[in-house]
Amino acid sequence: MAAERPASRSLAELAAFVGGELLGPADLAITGVGGLSDARPGQLSFYANVQYREAYSATQASAVLVGRGEPAAAGRALVRVDHPHLAFARVSQLFHPPRAHAAGVRPGAHVHPEAHVDPLATVMAGAVVEAGASVGPGTVLYPGAYLGEGAVVGAGCTLYPNVTVRERCTVGNRCILHSGCVVGADGFGFALDLSVPEHVKIPQVGTVRIEDDVEVGACTTIDRATTGETVIGRGTKIDNLVQVAHNVRVGPLSLLCAQVGIAGSAELGMGVVLGGQVGVAGHLRVGDLAKVGGQSGVAQPVEDGVVVSGSPAVPHGEWLRTSVLLRQLPELVREVRALKKKLAALQPKGE
DSSP states (O other), X not given: OOOOOOSOEEHHHHHHHTTOEEESOTTOEEOEEOOTTTOOTTEEEEOOOGGGHHHHHHOOOSEEEEETTOOOOTTOEEEEESOHHHHHHHHHHHHSOOOXXXXXXXXXXXXXXXXXXXXXXXXXTTOEEOTTOEEOTTOEEOXXXXXXXXXXXXTTOEEOTTOEEOTTOEEOSSOEEOTTOEEEEOOOOEEEETTTTEEEEOOOOOEEEEOTTOEEOTTOEEEOOSSSEEEEOTTOEEOSSOEEOTTOEEOTTOEEOTTOEEOTTOEEXXXXXXXXXXXXXXXXXXXXXXXXXXXXXXXXXXXXXOEEETTTTEEHHHHHHHHHHHHHHHHHHHHHHHHHHHHHXXXXXXX
């Protein structure tokens, strides 16, 4: 059941909601939100990057959220705010509230008699809650969601279809786990016995602890610890197709983009940003507020606040200079060869 959406809100109401300065008719009715290029009359959009200046000039949106320094535009209603993208996110939540579901365990769900499901939770047909598992109030388990023995999911969470939370793993409050993600699969731990020979599996007896307000993308895997915990810090957002290995610790408010891979026992500080396809080697630390450019390979520790790029990752400015030189390399090689020929021609014959 979808949550009730407001039919419209006045522009003055929305401006007050985001703490903005209104330039336009206060009673202008706004019925929804849209991007600059696809917004229709009656909708609110936002402009925060000069790259989209042309789209801003041509938009059909009835009003636009802009920065504090943006000049008034003839014939267009504006709301000046400190951060247009953030303000747009807040307004969009007003027009697209979370779906509401009737509480209760639906026919076709399997809830073990020794599990605890709060009366205000929703467990849909095909979901499984094993012995000793716990589901908090307001949490929704979609069809195919699986909670192993002793798993704990807090209040106000959403587990979309085919999410797996393995035994003894913990998910905090207000978390979103998208379809196909796996929390608590075995870490990749083996010891080589050359006398057999064989790879001997090391039992992965630890757990995963996901703190509050975390979002985990589709088909992402967060492995359980060999011993102890794999930890995802409060407010962290993880994209699709990310691999977090055993005993990794991700600090609060970090962002992990698609196809990131973090090897075992690595540690990310607070507010770390890893671009798409970044690889982080095991047993090293990426410091607080560090940023790593897409497709980079982090093979050495990264200090707090540093921006790195490349493979192996180096300070971003150094990587930019190296990239320019690499493009010049063919010409440099030709010049060196030509110089060698000239030097050879200058050498007296017979030497």
